[in-house]
Amino acid sequence: MTVEIKVPTLGESVTEATIAQWFKKPGDKVEQDETIAELETDKVTVEVPAPASGVIEDITAAEGDTVAVGAVIGSIGEGKGTASAKTKAPAKVEEKAAAPAEETKKSAAAPAGKLVEVVVPAAGESVTEAEVGEIFKKVGEAVKADDALLELETDKAAQEIPAPVSGVIREFAVQKGDVVQVGALLLKIEEGASASGEAATSSAPAQASAGGSGGMPAAPAAQKMMAEKGLSESDVSGSGKRGQILKGDVIDAAAKAGSSPSVSSAPAQSAPRAQSAPDDAAREERVKMTRLRQTIARRLKDAQNTAAMLTTFNEVDMTAVMDLRKRYKDLFEKKHGVKLGFMGFFTKAVCHALKEIPAVNAEIDGTDLIYKNFAHIGMAVGTDKGLVVPVIRDADQMTIAEVEKELARLAKAARDGKLSVADMQGGTFTITNGGVYGSLMSTPIINAPQSGILGMHKIQERPMAIGGQVVIRPMMYLALSYDHRIVDGKEAVTFLVRVKDSLEDPERLVLDL
Structure with a gap:
């Protein structure tokens, strides 16, 4: 039985490739999945594995030929063939090197341990592909287990890929900017190997920061x-x-x-x-948008186009919360191991108001309204990669200390690029704090399909008329953007007033008033 060797799929926009080199010749015995040839496109080189075990019967495309995706370039048949030529690939690559020093270098670079493949991990039901972001390591570099190797960007988050074992990186199958499917090969690590003088020589060509191909023949x-x-x-x-x-x-x-x-x-x-x-x-610089930034842009615009969005404003006197925080912050941190911030108070105030005005915690599904009998509160966090919204699940059942602990964990994960998809799914209402950047007032865009988002702003001292006298108070403007298809104006205003009341009189939260 004869098995055809075909050009594999190379990507959506790639329709042809050039035969860079053959590692086998007619009559050579091969094992299934053994590399038998290398193809070159405008962007990357791709290894062609043997589709079956057997003997190379025929090679129909010579080195340098341009072939289309799916084209037959050779065939494998049954037979004993000549001795296995597994070591021919590296020998052919280094064909031009004849000096004894180069032979030593080749033998040092040859993998002696088990090659461990690092593949694109599953990132959630709705995520099927990712884009390769920053690559932190080089070919030939030693890594320890759990070292960050590279970064993958999906529609929802940036995720660092850790090393599964300690060893030396022997091969990268991707470059920055490549779009890869879940399960695709990213790189190979030789387990247990240690970097020697060979590591520096092999990593330099991979980076190619200086001109030339570092000894590897040009395609x-x-x-x-x-x-x-x-x-x-x-x-x-x-x-x-x-x-x-x-x-x-x-x-x-x-x-x-x-x-x-x-x-x-x-x-x-x-x-x-x-x-x-x-x-x-x-003097201009053109930079491709990350997948995360593209998704942010698309979702925010979709929200504007879909929802009947409206914003209502109020202001809150932060005196009571600030006094309470000042009085107990040291004791709070000593007992709970986390600082007492403002977000714990705002989260509990929002959860309290959502119970009274459930429409703000609902969403539209076709012609149905879905009311959520739980509060998963999203916290908008700005990172160098863009805006992400990790979710504090069941915040209505948490204490202020538990909210602060979970928020600290999620904020750190967001800054480090280690948020999982699960960390950002299922939110029912969102809080965004533009005040940390100095914003005095804004109209936030709702995080669809949610029906409301609360905007916090800068605390600023202003003269206020209280009891017939003008006094200076720390004031904050609050903004509630809501979907008018679900939430009526009366409900939106009442919700914001309830948040204001709880913050100006925190005892109401304790007494559930």
């Missing part, structure tokens, strides 16, 4: 294009595995080379100021 398509463009390997930074120069690298280098003369000659010219538009364009 055939890249070599052809370099010849056409008049470029040498030292002019191009390789982004492929082991620093290999790919076709896309040559395109980038040619574009930079083409633009450099005009830039260098600019100082010598005395062009009028009005003709400086190209200089403005050169």
Whole structure:
């Protein structure tokens, strides 16, 4: 029985690739899933595994040929074949190295321990793919178990991928910006290995910060294009595995080379100021939006387009809460191991008001209204990656101390990029605090499908008329944005007044008034 060797799927926008190299030849015996060839696209190199065990019968596409996705490039049949050629791949890659020092380097780099694959983890029912963000390690670098290897960005959060074992990174299968499916290979670690002098030499080409391919031959398509463009390997930074120069690298280098003369000659010219538009364009920076930022933009705009959103305002005198906090903050921290902030009071005030005005804790599902008999309170947290909303579950059943502890945990996880999808699902109402950035007043956008969001703001001393006298009080503006399809104006105003009453007289929370 003959099994065809076909070009695998390479991604949504990639339809063809170039045969970079064959690791086997007709007559060689191969095992299923053993690497038999390497393909090169504009963005990455891809290894082709053997679809079955057997003997290479025929190779129909030679190195340097361009082949389409799904094309047949060879075949495997039954038979004994010649001795297994598993070690031919690395030998062929290093074919040009003949010096004894290079032979020593090759033997040191050859994996001796078990190769452990690191794959894209499952991130929740609705998450099927992620984008590779920052890569923290290099090929050849030693890592310890649980070290952060790279970052994956999904529609909902950024997640660090830890090392499952201690060892040395031998291969990266992805680059920054790649979109990967759940279960896809990210990298391989040689378990138990230690980084030696070989680590530094192997990691340098992977980063390709200096020009050239670090000893790895440029891909055939890249070599052809370099010849056409008049470029040498030292002019191009390789982004492929082991620093290999790919076709896309040559395109980038040619574009930079083409633009450099005009830039260098600019100082010598005395062009009028009005003709400086190209200089403005050169000073611009185009950065691709992260998946998280794209999702934030889409969801906020969807909320504006879908909900009948309206905002009502009030103000709260923070004197009572601030006095209570000042009086008990040291004792509170000593007993509970967490600082007493304002969010505990606001969360309990919101939960108290939600019980009285359940419409603010509801959502629309088609033609039905779903009233939630629980309070999962989302806390909007700003991070360097964008806005995330971790959820304090069953906040209505928590004490202020429990709320503060959970909020501290979630805020730290958000800043460290370690929030899970479960941490951000199921919220019924959201609180956002623009006051920490100095905002005096705002109109927050609801976090659909929720029907309400409370905006906190800066505490500022203002003159207030109390008992016929003008006194200075610490005041905060509150804003409640709500979905008018569910919440009537009377309910929205009443809800905000209840929050105000609870904060100005915290004893009401204790007495459930």
